[in-house]
Amino acid sequence: MMTTQIQTTALSVNGLTKTYRTGRALDDASFSLPQGAIAALVGANGSGKSTLLSLLAGLLAPDAGTVSVFGDDLGAGTHTHPRVAFLAQRRPLYADMTVRDNLRIVGALNDRWNDDRAREVLDKGRIRLDAKVRTLSEGQRALVGAALALSREPDLLLLDEPLAGLDPLAREDLLRILMADVADRGTTLLMSAHVLSDLEAICDHLVLLEDGCVRLCGGIDDLLADHQFLVGANDVTGPVPAEAVVDERRTDRQATLLVRGETDAAGWDVERPSLEALVIGYLRAGRERS
Structure with a gap:
């Protein structure tokens, strides 16, 4: 007898909107992530x-829309769900x-705190407990921030540019620790980053924002x-x-179209995009629309 496995939704965002004095930062944003997803936010x-990410972490209140974490509505206030941990880009530590x-x-x-988990992460990074934070390198501070976030034993981990400013070895160390936690606990991860090569090898979901949408x-x-x-001749109709x-990219002789959906492309060469090519195509198109 076959059984159907029901996939739990870890995060559901519906119509999320946030406006500052300088303009609208989010505009009716909606998406969802299944439990266990490793998602790139680009x-x-x-x-x-x-x-x-600040709205999902409960640090900001939305002007409109809802956020649900494992079925719990965060409401309109500013509070962090007990199953969520957030590591901000500036890694707020007591220096x-x-x-x-x-x-x-x-x-x-x-x-919800596991001190042993924090010390385990710090031991992997060879970071002394008696060291003052201001004496640590950027990579070491990133690991301290990760230790603080993972010690909350989150089921949903939000990371804002966690790899920014880190050298290749420090990035590898941090990613290894994060991926080990995801594998061990089934943590759902949403991580923003600009370096797509850091994301392509580890992420299985994508959320792409353009002008708050x-x-x-x-x-x-x-x-x-x-x-x-x-890919075809420039003088041929798509x-x-x-x-x-x-x-759409055109030269004197050649046209290259990034297309969504299957099509009868007789006379055209067809290539599948990489994740980086897909993201760049959408970002370039968005820049030209703005």
């Missing part, structure tokens, strides 16, 4: 990534205190299968309707 500078004091303070503020969301394999590059064309 977009151009100013697209709303940090605002979105003049020791690593041990940072653990003690943050642990006292959280009911969710332009693309889904499993990466499904999204790649649903897009294709069509084989698809204009609304199917995401991005």
Whole structure:
């Protein structure tokens, strides 16, 4: 007898909107992530990534829309769900205190806290508990931030540019620790980053923001299968309707179309995009629309 496995939704965002004095940062953003997803959050500078993560973490209140974490509605206030941990890009740490004091303070503020988990992460990074945070390198500070976030034993982990400013070895160390936690606990991860090569090897879902709107969301394999590059002569009319064309590049002799959906492309060469090519195509098209 066959059984059907029901997939739990870890995060559901519906109509999320946030406006500042300078303009609208998020505009009716909606998407969802299944439990256990490792999702890349991408977009151009100013697209709303940090605002979105701050709203999901409960640090900001939305002007409209809802956020649901494992079926629990966050409401309109500012509070962090007990199953969520957030590591901000600036890694807010107490720089003049020791690593041990940072653990003690943050642990006292959280009911859900595993001090052994924090020390395990720090041991892997060879970071001394008596070291003052201001004496640590960027990579070491990133590991301290990760230790604080993972010690909350989150079921949903939100990371805002966690790899920014890190050298290749530090990036590898941090990613290894994060992926080990995802594998061990089945943590759902949503991580923003600009370096797509850091994401392509580890992520299975994509959320792409453009001017505060969710332009693309889904499993990466499904999204790649649903897009294709069509390459043909510049003087030949494209084989698809204009609304199917995401991005279009033309030279004197050649036309290259990024197309969503299958099409009868007789006379055109068909290529499947990489994740980086797909994202760049959408970002370039968005820049030209703005």
